Amino acid sequence: MSAQAEQELLRLDGIGVRLGGREILRDVSFTVRPGEFTGLIGPNGAGKTTLLKVILGLQAPTSGRVLLNGRPRQRRGGRLIGYVPQKLAIDPDMPLRARDVVALGIDGHRLGFPLPSAARRERVTEALRATGAEAYADARVGELSGGEQQRVMIAHAVISRPRLLLLDEPLANLDLRSEQGIVAVLARLAREQQIAVVISAHDMNPLMRETDTVVYVAAGRVAAGRTDDVIRTEVLTRLYGSQVEVLHVNGRVLVVAGEEPGEVREPIEAGVATEAAG
């Protein structure tokens, strides 16, 4: 194995996905290195969730291959990847405390039931502490706020010490302060535990300060690379296949549809549009 391949934790090579005759992803290639913070950015419906499911092995690609640690990924499972799915709708009646959810991260996929032990409890508390969620360790997870639930789910995902952490829209429907808190937790995990973090979002702004690389998804294709190299008018115009413009407004990035005769400028990222208007 070459030194370069060893440096790559994840490599996607020409991934294509076709579902029911519709092309969802086409020729997607990018790499992720250990400890790297990657933003998977794109408008809703661009194929971000499908791409994450391909990496997880939940969606078989029609073409291309996924390499984990330089080897073709096994079907599913394994300890290399931690995952926080989108739209967690946890019922308030769900009889699970935050610490029970995190404990399921250790061995929730196994049969039988575990015996409680001091070491196990300490390990769970440690994970909750790492994500700043220990204050509500004994609260029912369904009664927690959206941001608190995300912290618990991140603790659940990292307790088995994965090398790669995938999060699907974890900042959706969070207030500004919770957003910042979650991003800070993820940046710290990437730095201190050398976990590669891939986080999908329709608005790149909350992530801008932390992302090393960006994988921008639009119309089923991606542009990947260092953030400054990707978030550029020429690159995104080529990706969208129509004129778009990258604007910097008060330290925030806006991607808007470019001016063509008789067309009104419309922001492509809805979340950004409301921020800019307000």
Next chain:
Amino acid sequence: MGGILHYIVEPGLLSSGPVRTAVLVGTVVAVTSGVVGVLTVIRGQSFAGHSLADVATTGGAGAFLAGISQFWGFLIAGIAGAAIMELIGVQRRRGRDVATGVVLGAALGAAALFLYLGTLSSSTTGASFTILFGSMFVISPDTVPALIASGLLALAVVAVLSRVLLLTALNPDLAAARGVRVRAVGIAYLVALAVAVSLSAVVIGAVLSTALLIGPAATALRVARTPVRAMTAAALIGTAATWVGIVLAYDSYYWPPQGRGWSVSFFVVALVVIGYLLTYIRLPGRRRAGRDAARARENEEAPACSPA
């Protein structure tokens, strides 16, 4: 002391054979239904449980026509119903209610026919009443070992799959990403559910069996914070309702109107419902406390920032 007890418990309660069978089977069934019921409520499959009960009615009626024990009729029909629901797509969120509803309608239609034919061929109407509304006091001692074994089997399935079922209930994609075979687990669970429903149908009747499955579980989930505590509480609530129901039914032979006794199923279901309603008297304060705490933590976290 003995005098007071006399007024609560009529003499001869525990020396009666049918009563002893009722207590034994009733306890096993209440524990099984409580434990399986908690997972049914968590997985949002209460409607599937109810439909399996309706399907079981058909099996019970068919078994009566064929002259075999109703339990086997309940069980075979229940498992067949679970298999059909799974085939139609009970695991998919949107297909679930439709699949369940279609199976339910077909089964009840057949049940109507079987019960009608049964009434024609037999001079008594008691059998159809027992199938629909049950009676713990007419359980044949021959079937007791099979009932207990089935209950233990359902409990074993739930025990082995408990963590996987919880992870799947938390989020199916998450479970699948961890290598859980979500569909296979769902099928195994539906079989355990069919067994629990069949047992419950023997004790309080096919139509009422959901009450023993969902009632204690729903009550337990309002008070218990962990899965083990919820299952324990549900088992205890179901058992208490069953025992008190038996005592009241036995006593009711001396009650109006005619000294013929009231239906034991009525007492069990009434007690379960009363227990559930009681949780609404105590809990609103505590729930609000939990939400307030979450809000307070949030404000603490974001003192300077007011989200738009």
